[in-house]
Amino acid sequence: MRDDARYRAAEAAVWERHELPSPTEHWVDHPRGRIRVLARGEGRPVLFIHGSPTAGASLVPLAGALASGPLSGLRVLVVDRPGCGLSDPLDPPPATSGSSSTPPPRPSPRSSRPTPPAPRMSSAAPPGERRP
Numbered sequence: 001m002r003d004d005a006r007y008r009a010a011e012a013a014v015w016e017r018h019e020l021p022s023p024t025e026h027w028v029d030h031p032r033g034r035i036r037v038l039a040r041g042e043g044r045p046v047l048f049i050h051g052s053p054t055a056g057a058s059l060v061p062l063a064g065a066l067a068s069g070p071l072s073g074l075r076v077l078v079v080d081r082p083g084c085g086l087s088d089p090l091d092p093p094p095a096t097s098g099s100s101s102t103p104p105p106r107p108s109p110r111s112s113r114p115t116p117p118a119p120r121m122s123s124a125a126p127p128g129e130r131r132p
Contacts (some may be wrong), residue, residue, distance in 0.1 A: 004086060011057045011085075020064040023078065033088030040064065043073035049076075057087030089119040 015022050023040035038056055046066060048059045056078035063076040069093035 002086075003097060014057050014060050015064065018061055018064050020060070030090070031081075032090045032093065035082060036085055036087045038076075038080075039075060040068070040078075041072065041075045043075050045075045045077055048076060048078045050081060050084065052081070053084065056080045057085065076085040115128055 012022050014026035016129040020040070026037045026039055028035040028037060040063065046063075048056065048063050050056050050058050059078050063078050066074050066076055069095070
């Protein structure tokens with residue numbers, strides 16, 4: 001079970017360590033869960049979406065610099081992707097009766113073409129051959 005208060009305290013320490021005021025917290029409701037967004041600054045919005053398996057706090061140095069540095073006319077929005085940070089994990093959509101929750105695999109558009117050989121990336125001779 002996650003400890004939201006402890007997470008928020010650690011996250012606030014990250015903003016403080018970078019000498020930035022804490023952002024405001026917003027929530028986006030989705031039919032399959034809530035997504036957390038932190039906002040900082042005023043002006044044109046710039047959306048930051050972290051990679052996996054991190055959380056939005058990993059973008060604090062960049063987001064904070066944009067919101068308070070020479071580009072201070074920006075409003076940075078830092079998203080905690082579903083299942084990361086304090087955002088809810090997205091539950092799979094309910095399966096409708098008579099259908100599978102996993103779609104059947106689609107054939108590759110290249111499946112009828114032969115695969116070209118990979119280029120050699122080394123000057124070493126293949127086994128059984130000698131270079132002069």
